[in-house]
Amino acid sequence: MVGMRDVAKQAGVSLSTVSLVVNDAGYVSEGKRERVVEAMRLLNYVPNELARNLYRDRTNTIGVIVPTIRHPFFATFTSVLQREFSARGLRTMLCSTEDSDKGESEYVDMLRRHMMDGIVMSSHTMHPVDYWTSISRPIVAFDRYLGPGIPLVGSDHESGGHMVADLLIRSGARHVAMIGGLRSQFHDLAMRGAPGTGERDTTFPTACYYLTLEQDLRAAGVRYDYVEAGGVGDFEGYAIAVHNALEWFGNDHAVDAGCFDDDDAVDAIVSSDIGASYAVQAALRCGLRVPDDVQIIAYDGTYLTGTAGVRLTAVRQDFNAIATAVVARMIALIEGEDAPSESSAEDAAPQPVDLIPVSLHLGDSTR
Structure with a gap:
């Protein structure tokens, strides 16, 4: 197996010179560098990546x-x-x-x-x-x-919250259901005013989007409710939360489908792409027309927004x-x-x- 000593002998230079060339560290004259590179080519020498990384204190x-x-x-x-x-x-x-x-x-x-x-x-x-x-x-x-x-x-989740609120308020939404993760994550930090969290007491900056949306809807006099869907990987939890949002708060158009009748029915749902996709399915099962009876807004803007059955309105994050x-x-x-x-x-x-x-x-x- 060819090693750096063989390269040094072939090029007529010291072992340390070969090491400097291989690791691209330190000064080596152009003439010596060319001789080392040529010797490596002739001997088919391949530098040991692990050794080179150890030399640099890097693992890449x-x-x-x-x-x-x-x-x-x-x-x-x-x-x-x-x-x-x-x-x-x-x-x-x-x-x-x-x-x-x-x-x-x-x-x-x-x-x-x-x-x-x-x-x-x-x-x-x-x-x-x-x-x-x-x-x-x-x-x-x-x-x-x-x-x-x-x-x-x-x-910028605060900006995202304002975008969603502005759209819902302008469209005349009366009752918004927000479906997301555990609410306890919104207040999981002992210290308040943590840098970078918008003066929130949370390690979870995405909470800003929900909290901003709630703030804007409250100021506009629009009713809203937050429905927990469990952990981020609990897809079944999102399906259940969407069903519950429609059932708990009812909808005049869904009586025949077994949903409750309510004068203040949910007419807008905001959730992640997963929750929004489930919302489309649940709304259609309940006999609701999207968006005439219920508006649905997704937050993330992944590939899922194009596979939900209707083309979802979404706040898109720039990946x-x-x-x-x-x-x-x-x-x-x-x-x-x-x-x-x-x-x-x-x-x-x-x-x-x-x-x-x-x-x-x-x-x-x-x-």
Whole structure:
């Protein structure tokens, strides 16, 4: 097996010179570099990637932690993110916390032991902020507030909430059902006014979209109710929540289908792409016309919005821009341009926040 010593002998240079050329580190004269490259070609020498990474204290591997890859949002997110990292010579190692027995702790341990260069954390976490800020290794949070000093990338969900509210108010909606995850996640952080969370007491920045929507509807005098659908991977929970929203609050057009009659029936449903798709199915089963009897708005804008039976109106998140921002933050941390603080959570500077604009795409499910 050909090694660097063989290359050095063939090129007539020292072993250290070959090492500098292979690892692209330090100064080597152009003449010697050409001799080394030619010797490598003649001997069919292939540099050992592991050894080269050890020399650089790099693994070129990024851990990506998501709740579940079954969800179309996280499936799309990880696909685009992997493509962006790959374009920069970085591999990704995926951890789906709800689909595996091993959670984020194993990945954090690998990061501490320098077995990966960084972690993109986009799963809900029960760890206190001190846990994440004490790691002092490259971590980028996506749609999660992990603690001071840890960069956060996410969509501008507050703007998204305003978009949905404006559309519903202008269309004359009277009673809006919002269907989403566990409400307890909206207030899961002990400290209030956490940087990057819009002064909310939550690690879950996407709560801003629901809370903003509620605020705008309340100001306009539009009734709204929040219906919990369970965890992010609980698809059956979304189907049940949609059915319950129509049944609990009733609809004049659905009496024959077994739904209750109610003078203040739900005439608009807002949910993720999954919830919105289930809402189309449930509305049609109840004899409701979309959007004449009930408007349906999806939030995420993945491929699912085109497969729901009608073309859904959706607030679309820009996955390409999100991935670009996440990768840029990660590379800056790895290269030391934005080194993580070793201070305590109380002393660390507020983390940089990248808010990616969202856009409203009108479909056939709203008036």
